[in-house]
Amino acid sequence: MRELRLMKGNEAIAEAAIRCGVDAYYGYPITPQSEIMEYLTMEEPHKRTGMVVLQAESEIASIHMVYGAAGCGKMTMTSSSSPGISLMAEAISYMAGAELPCLIINVQRGGPGLGTIQPGQADYFQATKGGGHGDYNLIVLAPSSVQEMADFVGLSFDLAFKYRNPVLMLSDGAIGQMMEKVYLPAQKERLTDEEIEKRYSDWATFGKKANRERNIITSLSLESEVQEKHNFKLQAKYAKISQDEVRFERIACDDAEYLLVGYGTSARICQKVIQLGREKGIKIGLLRPITLWPFPSEEISKLANQVKGILSVEMSAGQMVYDVKLAVEGKVKVMHFGRFGGMIPSPDEVLHALEEKLIHN
Numbered sequence: 422m423r424e425l426r427l428m429k430g431n432e433a434i435a436e437a438a439i440r441c442g443v444d445a446y447y448g449y450p451i452t453p454q455s456e457i458m459e460y461l462t463m464e465e466p467h468k469r470t471g472m473v474v475l476q477a478e479s480e481i482a483s484i485h486m487v488y489g490a491a492g493c494g495k496m497t498m499t500s501s502s503s504p505g506i507s508l509m510a511e512a513i514s515y516m517a518g519a520e521l522p523c524l525i526i527n528v529q530r531g532g533p534g535l536g537t538i539q540p541g542q543a544d545y546f547q548a549t550k551g552g553g554h555g556d557y558n559l560i561v562l563a564p565s566s567v568q569e570m571a572d573f574v575g576l577s578f579d580l581a582f583k584y585r586n587p588v589l590m591l592s593d594g595a596i597g598q599m600m601e602k603v604y605l606p607a608q609k610e611r612l613t614d615e616e617i618e619k620r621y622s623d624w625a626t627f628g629k630k631a632n633r634e635r636n637i638i639t640s641l642s643l644e645s646e647v648q649e650k651h652n653f654k655l656q657a658k659y660a661k662i663s664q665d666e667v668r669f670e671r672i673a674c675d676d677a678e679y680l681l682v683g684y685g686t687s688a689r690i691c692q693k694v695i696q697l698g699r700e701k702g703i704k705i706g707l708l709r710p711i712t713l714w715p716f717p718s719e720e721i722s723k724l725a726n727q728v729k730g731i732l733s734v735e736m737s738a739g740q741m742v743y744d745v746k747l748a749v750e751g752k753v754k755v756m757h758f759g760r761f762g763g764m765i766p767s768p769d770e771v772l773h774a775l776e777e778k779l780i781h782n
Contacts, residue, residue: 423604430570431456431597433605434500434526434590437574439466442609443524444495445473447486449505452538453594454528457500470611484509484516484525491521492638494617494625496578500526502594503544504535506552513587514553518640520624520655522581524574525559526590528597531736531763539763540594540686545740548591549714556652558659560588560666561713563684567601575606584662585624591713593736595686595765668711669720673699677706679779680724682745683734684710686765691734693768694775703772703780713741718748725752730779734771735759754779 428436435457438446448458458476466472477483483499490497501509506527516523527548531541546552548561560580564570570592577588612620618627626636642648670688673695674680681691688709698705708724710717725731730753733742742757749755758774760766 423607425602425604427600428567428603429456429598429600430564430567430592431528432460433567433571433603434574435460435464436605437571438498439464439470439472440606440608441575441578442470442496442611443472443498443574443578444611445475445486445490445497446499447475447477447483447490447497448499449477449480449483449501451480451502451505453530453540453597454500454502454526456597457526470608472611480505480508481512484512487523487525488512488516488519488521491516491523492519492626494621494627496612498524498526500528502528502530503532503541506544506547510547510553513559514551514555514557515640516587517557517559517655518555519638520585521587521638522578522585523587524577524581524590525587526592529591529593531761537763538594540596540736540765541761541763542593542685542687542736543738543740543761544591545713545735545737548589549716549744557655558662558714560584560586560662562588562590562668563711563713564590564592564596565685565688565709567596567599567603570596571603571605580666584658586658586662591685593685663715666712667715667717667719669717670709670711671720672707672709674706674708674724676704677724677727678704678729679706679775680728680731681705681707681734681771681775682710682721682731682741683707684713684741687734687736690766690768690771694771697768697772698775703776705775710741716744716748718744721745721748722750722752725749728753730754730756732771732775732779733757734766736765737761
């Protein structure tokens with residue numbers, strides 16, 4: 422039975438992980454996501470489900486522990502905030518190359534550098550364009566509520582194992598720290614080692630068995646022809662994900678004459694902008710990407726045939742706006758409005774920007 426609680430976004434992720442039957446969490450504290458590990462430590466999930474919770478000596482260590490556990494077919498995860506994800510970039514690329522499922526959570530803060538502990542959205546490029554080296558993609562989910570912080574844990578693992586690919590949940594400090602009511606999922610039992618071996622015997626490692634070949638997990642190939650073949654396989658997988666796993670939410674789009682595109686906290690702000698605009702007679706709609714990769718380009722392209730202009734609203738200097746422009750292909754004017762360095766825009770600021778950049782310009 423689903424349980425109703427009042428929780429922080431970070432706490433909701435942690436509790437959902439326990440209830441989804443996650444095998445292991447490895448992490449390192451950094452504001453504004455430290456409550457994820459703190460909650461897991463206080464809850465002692467090893468007593469509830471047998472889940473392992475371990476504070477590693479660094480972000481680099483934690484993501485490599487995730488690599489090892491994922492290689493054994495375990496449901497494993499980590500979390501950090503912007504600078505910590507940067508430290509994990511090499512290992513994340515390795516996991517994508519080795520086709521290992523896992524969940525990585527980035528509760529973004531303002532940057533660059535150590536920046537601030539306040540929320541930001543300037544990690545969009547890092548998340549969606551491959552933050553490490555090589556040609557690879559992460560599946561990227563963008564929650565905009567505490568409820569989605571909880572719901573996307575189970576969804577992330579479903580997608581990660583379906584495609585044998587790391588999934589990144591791209592949240593931000595505002596959603597991680599805010600408190601809302603949340604319906605938590607019912608408790609699931611963790612899979613036993615025997616069940617994991619039965620499900621994932623074609624790729625996961627369990628020790629050499631006499632009746633089968635070894636499963637070898639690596640992202641290394643010294644032969645260019647072999648590596649190219651592997652890359653073709655990965656690109657075919659990414660094309661399949663792009664076809665089947667695009668997720669988005671349309672709000673007040675049916676009669677919209679101007680369109681806002683925003684995710685996470687920015688999308689929450691945009692919903693108030695719709696109300697303020699319509700009170701002034703401006704028909705505004707919102708397209709909220711739920712998957713940042715794959716990006717809902719087709720839906721934005723369709724809406725570009727209907728509206729007079731599009732404003733990409735981000736807590737950054739402008740990153741998602743480039744994907745919006747690519748989707749629109751010059752059909753209508755696309756502009757950007759953002760606050761950054763940890764600043765959160767107000768609905769009035771966004772509405773003023775839309776009027777100034779698209780209506781009165």
